[in-house]
Amino acid sequence: MKKDYVILACLAKGINRETKKGREGLFRIAQILSQNNPVNIIPEVTWKISPVVTAVYDEIETVKKIIKTLKEEDIGISIVVSGLISEIKKAVEEIGLNIHTVHLSLGTFGKKELLPSKKVLELTTSCGHHCISPQSIKHYAKLIKNKKITVEKAVEKLAEPCVCGIFNNSRAISILTELSELDI
Amino acid sequence: MRIAEDLCNGCGECVIICPTNAIKLIQKKAVINRDLCVECSICYTNAHCPVKAIKPERLKWPRIIRNPFSSVIATHKLTGIPGRGTEEMKTNDITGRFKKGEFGFSIDVGRPGVGTRLSNIELFTTKLAEIGVEFEEDSPVTALLIDDLGHINKEIRNERVISAFIEFKISPEKLQQVFKIIKDVEKVIDTVFTVGVISKIENNDITSVIDLINQHGFKVAPNAKVNIGLGKLII
Numbered sequence: 001m002k003k004d005y006v007i008l009a010c011l012a013k014g015i016n017r018e019t020k021k022g023r024e025g026l027f028r029i030a031q032i033l034s035q036n037n038p039v040n041i042i043p044e045v046t047w048k049i050s051p052v053v054t055a056v057y058d059e060i061e062t063v064k065k066i067i068k069t070l071k072e073e074d075i076g077i078s079i080v081v082s083g084l085i086s087e088i089k090k091a092v093e094e095i096g097l098n099i100h101t102v103h104l105s106l107g108t109f110g111k112k113e114l115l116p117s118k119k120v121l122e123l124t125t126s127c128g129h130h131c132i133s134p135q136s137i138k139h140y141a142k143l144i145k146n147k148k149i150t151v152e153k154a155v156e157k158l159a160e161p162c163v164c165g166i167f168n169n170s171r172a173i174s175i176l177t178e179l180s181e182l183d184i
Numbered sequence: 185m186r187i188a189e190d191l192c193n194g195c196g197e198c199v200i201i202c203p204t205n206a207i208k209l210i211q212k213k214a215v216i217n218r219d220l221c222v223e224c225s226i227c228y229t230n231a232h233c234p235v236k237a238i239k240p241e242r243l244k245w246p247r248i249i250r251n252p253f254s255s256v257i258a259t260h261k262l263t264g265i266p267g268r269g270t271e272e273m274k275t276n277d278i279t280g281r282f283k284k285g286e287f288g289f290s291i292d293v294g295r296p297g298v299g300t301r302l303s304n305i306e307l308f309t310t311k312l313a314e315i316g317v318e319f320e321e322d323s324p325v326t327a328l329l330i331d332d333l334g335h336i337n338k339e340i341r342n343e344r345v346i347s348a349f350i351e352f353k354i355s356p357e358k359l360q361q362v363f364k365i366i367k368d369v370e371k372v373i374d375t376v377f378t379v380g381v382i383s384k385i386e387n388n389d390i391t392s393v394i395d396l397i398n399q400h401g402f403k404v405a406p407n408a409k410v411n412i413g414l415g416k417l418i419i
Contacts, residue, residue, distance in 0.1 A: 083302035
């Protein structure tokens, strides 16, 4: 989890989502996110139309650098960072910002026996909208094991259905490599 | 979604990609289990069917309700944003929806990846309505509620979706009641669900919120979504 951070910028309905300044600001944020070597980012074609932009990073230092830039540019659009609370808190405090609101996860409940294995779940939940199927992960793990596809290409194929750009390709490479060495 | 049997060459690409495992190869032809299919359209958009056998269909009521609760590119008319939830805490620094001392909850029924019938929503909403929570008015799930008792339209109860996000907020004195509802529903529900708690933070003190949740017998994950307060009302 120390290598998985999502930065999300979101326009507010009825406030800045419908304004020219809001749209321009969101586009500028997308540019900043893009210029800082994201592991993944929402496709550029959506930057001018989507009310949210997202990008994934694998280093808290990069996240910190981006937050600093966003603070300096004072764009005024809401920014949410997902990842390890302790690391984000430290970064925010060092930049001189205050955490406004948190959304804490209490985990999964109910019929957990219906879930795939923990490792497979780590990949399926990397896409927040659950567009990645468990059987596609098993399929590519087998192909990698049989040397019919590279892990990089497999991750690229796996990430295709996740259009919001929060699938962590870099983390997926390590998990899929691990899975390909197991009999799943 | 439908698959034209006469065109299907049995390559199995759609079988692999379906997030709900609703497509099987039967006698070398891909067949969609209409009950399991949540109309997410991923087979159509991402399986790259070499013979174009996957055919979108004009969905009729009540089946049409599956799509906005399952497709990542479908935008709910109510929220105006893609996805199954609302802006909730993402823009709280501008909207002020969650004020100091209040708690927001997001219960995502069917998540992660198992899916749910919409009837499962009622297991929560009828009990939550009883204790007087404030359902998020922009939430697609709230739009499904037909009365103040937390019931949903009978016609859609059997429809299956990838997940349905129940969003509401409460004052702190109702915290224990909500946690009891979560524990009670967990015993009877036939799918999985995730729970998130939203809180406005003062003086960067997240620990006291985590401690409070822990006192109710729940464990907070080490990762979270953090609104860092850069939003402003000026634009």
